Amino acid sequence: MGLLEMYGTALLVVLLFVSLLWAISIPLGDASIVDIFWGPLFVAVGWALLATADAIVLKPYLVTLLVTLWGLRLAFHLAGRNLGRGEDSRYLRWRERGGSNWWLVSYYRVFLFQGAVALIVLTPIVAAYYAPYSFGVLNALGVLVWAAGFATEMLADIQLTRFRAEPANDDHLLDSGLWSLSRHPNYFGDALQWWGLGLVAFTPATWWALIGPLAMTAVFLGISNGVLERGMRRRHPAYDAYAAGTSSFIPLRRRNS
DSSP states (O other): OOHHHHHHHHHHHHHHHHHHHHHHHHHHTOTTHHHHTHHHHHHHHHHHHHHHOSOOOHHHHHHHHHHHHHHHHHHHHHHHHHTTSOSOHHHHHHHHHHGGGHHHHHIIIIIIHHHHHHHHHTHHHHHHHHSOSOOOHHHHHHHHHHHHHHHHHHHHHHHHHHHHHSGGGTTSOOOSGGGGTOSOHHHHHHHHHHHHHHHHHOOGGGGGGGHHHHHHHHHIIIIIHHHHHHHHHHHOTTHHHHHHHSOSSSOOOOOOO
């Protein structure tokens, strides 16, 4: 199967996936379910390409496995955190501004938009199927990078979940563990996993496998960090002091503020 056919398969899976999610979100009145299913969207693409591949060798299997571990862990984490709490405040604000046509507007503003971003991010998955046979030292290094990112994101999520589970911490900031080294260690770990996937899929002919990790990192640095931090500053007066001494993304030793 050629590159255009592979991306055609990915496009079809993404379009069907986000359209189904959108249809489910309407009776639920909750567009934020798209966040829970962000990871499984990539899992679906990986397995669809696996089912239609001409030849199955180590690299496609490996990338699909790593994407599945990343996507399902993230989905279970977000489901445990978000289910039963209603629609996320970001989407609620959009719903209030969208008026009676929000059910339709949400299709392209939320679901199709995230689908379009996913089509850019998933380049390592397509690249692994496009050039499946070569596997060298750099590709093996990618597995180690992915594993480091997986451990970082999982540990950061566990630390934050435990911190939030204590009622006494409601008005406090988590500034210990990985959160003393980075304001967003979970995002850093997520991005690191995608750089690992990009390296696993990389060959001179599939240099574009690194576009996905670059796009994911840009989303975190350019959008996600800012949205989250604006909310944190509104809720926690001490956040500015914490931010002044803590790296915004890459875990680094705490600075004196």
